[in-house]
Amino acid sequence: MAGERKRVLVVGGSGYLGQHLLAALALELASAGAGDVDVAFTHHRDAAPPQLLDALPGVRAFRADLRSGDGLDAVSASFGQPHVIVNCAAISVPRACETDPAAAMATNVPSSLVNWSLSFGNDKSLLIHLSTDQVYEGVKSFYKEEDETLPVNVYGKSKVAAEKFITEKCSNYAILRSSIIYGPQTISPVDKSLPIQWMNDVLSQGKEVNFFNDEYRCPVYVKDMVDVILSLAKSWLSDGKKIQVLLNIGGPDRVSRLQMAESVADVRGYSHSTIKSVPASSVNRGVASPPDISMDITKLTQMLGIQPITFHDGVRATLDAEASTL
Numbered sequence: 492m493a494g495e496r497k498r499v500l501v502v503g504g505s506g507y508l509g510q511h512l513l514a515a516l517a518l519e520l521a522s523a524g525a526g527d528v529d530v531a532f533t534h535h536r537d538a539a540p541p542q543l544l545d546a547l548p549g550v551r552a553f554r555a556d557l558r559s560g561d562g563l564d565a566v567s568a569s570f571g572q573p574h575v576i577v578n579c580a581a582i583s584v585p586r587a588c589e590t591d592p593a594a595a596m597a598t599n600v601p602s603s604l605v606n607w608s609l610s611f612g613n614d615k616s617l618l619i620h621l622s623t624d625q626v627y628e629g630v631k632s633f634y635k636e637e638d639e640t641l642p643v644n645v646y647g648k649s650k651v652a653a654e655k656f657i658t659e660k661c662s663n664y665a666i667l668r669s670s671i672i673y674g675p676q677t678i679s680p681v682d683k684s685l686p687i688q689w690m691n692d693v694l695s696q697g698k699e700v701n702f703f704n705d706e707y708r709c710p711v712y713v714k715d716m717v718d719v720i721l722s723l724a725k726s727w728l729s730d731g732k733k734i735q736v737l738l739n740i741g742g743p744d745r746v747s748r749l750q751m752a753e754s755v756a757d758v759r760g761y762s763h764s765t766i767k768s769v770p771a772s773s774v775n776r777g778v779a780s781p782p783d784i785s786m787d788i789t790k791l792t793q794m795l796g797i798q799p800i801t802f803h804d805g806v807r808a809t810l811d812a813e814a815s816t817l
């Protein structure tokens with residue numbers, strides 16, 4: 492790789508994580524000495540979000556469909572073989588996966604992307620793939636990477652199938668099992684509702700709202716997730732050492748939705764009186780949801796030396812960032 496310009500491709504760069512990652516990559520590129528990295532991303536909708544293109548003029552956009560692989564050859568023809576491929580593309584809403592399992596499997600198992608990256612016939616590319624905490628069954632606390640995967644819904648099943656496909660086919664990869672990713676809105680706002688912003692919105696209206704008291708997650712602040720990806724990418728670009736790694740990526744706190752809402756209320760100074768504690772079984776969400784998929788992140792902290800921020804600090808950072816853009 493020495494002497495060659497480096498290329499980073501963010502697949503699904505128009506989504507929530509993808510946009511945050513592209514913004515961070517663009518900042519890195521603007522920093523001294525980093526000018527030899529080119530960045531591109533893919534989107535699935537017909538046109539890339541214009542606000543994103545305007546904000547990041549040095550970043551190239553391509554349309555690609557992971558179900559068929561259409562569009563990937565145009566990336567190699569025009570941008571070149573990427574040294575780092577970060578796969579953020581997915582049908583990421585569990586209910587949508589449950590409604591259309593075939594589309595979920597075809598999109599979330601990145602067979603076309605992996606086959607395309609292998610078609611170059613060399614060891615130049617690192618694949619960083621986003622998986623989920625929903626690969627775990629959710630019947631105990633603080634899952635470790637070596638624990639059994641036993642997903643309870645189609646989304647989790649598609650992610651387990653993706654992990655299996657990648658580990659069997661690839662020789663240089665990092666699979667990141669992410670918890671809920673939260674943080675500020677993206678450059679081009681995403682359609683889906685963001686958890687902290689939604690909680691802040693309903694609590695600020697002073698209406699009574701139900702929050703589950705018995706489903707536990709380890710939400711991770713988006714900047715920490717971006718730092719993990721950047722750290723893995725930089726290592727590969729600088730030392731060229733292949734990896735085969737599977738990492739849980741979460742924040743340090745195991746919290747229920749009720750505790751998440753209480754944190755938002757505390758940061759904003761709202762009363763807790765409108766926060767109603769209910770079991771998850773009180774609502775039919777149209778998709779099974781694992782009760783406790785909190786994760787042990789020792790491997791992450793030991794391998795990369797990254798200590799994700801606490802949930803409370805992340806909520807504060809999220810709401811501060813939102814306030815500064817008003």
Ligand SMILES: NC(=O)c1ccc[n+]([C@@H]2O[C@H](COP(=O)([O-])OP(=O)(O)OC[C@H]3O[C@@H](n4cnc5c(N)ncnc54)[C@H](OP(=O)(O)O)[C@@H]3O)[C@@H](O)[C@H]2O)c1
Nearest residue numbers: 503505506507508534535536556557580581583621671672
């Ligand atoms: N956000 C979370 O809380 C969370 C938690 C755990 C794991 N994850 C995982 O992290 C990754 C990123 O999540 P996210 O929240 O950023 O997802 P997201 O906002 O839903 O973005 C999904 C991306 O995938 C693209 N896409 C959808 N269908 C596609 C297809 N058929 N071919 C190619 N691209 C397609 C979308 O393109 P368009 O925008 O053009 O439609 C978009 O860029 C996903 O793998 C997700 O499962 C996310």
